[in-house]
Amino acid sequence: MPRMIFVNLPVTDLAASMAFYKALGFENNPHFTDDTAACMVWSEAINVMLLTHPKWRTFTDRPIPPATSSEVMLAVSCDSREAVDAMNEAAAEHGGTADINPIQDLGFMYNRNLADPDGHVWEAMWMDPTAIPSGD
Template sequence: MTRMIFVNLPVANLPASMAFYEALGFTNNAQFTDDTAACMVWSEAIYVMLLTHGKWRTFTDRPICPATSSEVSLALALDSREAVDAMNATAAVHGGAADINPVQDLGFMYGRDLTDPDGHVWGPFWMDPAAIPAQ
């Protein structure tokens, strides 16, 4: 079996969060979606489970972080600098926030951080491993 990751995120507005992730290029897997959760697919191995606060609380009693806090930053490798820029711009017009941190441009690697509508941090980046400077 292929190793996979399911990232579980609590969201305040499930339909709005689904629309946000669809705008970024995720697709919905209806088999694992209902009125309390949505399975958003990034790749064959990466899935994001958007959970209503009520559903989230069935997994843990730990408090949900406020949208102004960061618990984790999730990085997504993209095919180009332009794809990074496009994802960042798309986030801003679909309820998220763009460039929440300074743009990272190391020549061989380029990244821009954004948040979804609930403040979850994503770091789309592009990297050319062949261009990494020798140490």
């Protein structure tokens, strides 16, 4: 089996969260989706499992952090600066929050941070490795 990552996130409204992630470009994998959880696919290696709070609590007794906290920032690469901008716009239009941190534009790298409806923080980023300064 290839190495993959499954990011598990507790969500308050599964249908709304699925619609949010679909608007950002994720696709639903129906084989791992039911009324308590949904698998949203970013790439062959990256999957996000959206779990209702009751489903989440079957995995851990640890408290679910409030939407105003930042437990982690998950970065996903985009094909262009325009795709980064489009992801941020889609977040704002589908129940999330765009630009929760200042935009970072280093020329060779561009990123914008957003939050999903439950406050989970994502970084949409684009980078041109050939344009990274050599440091000379």
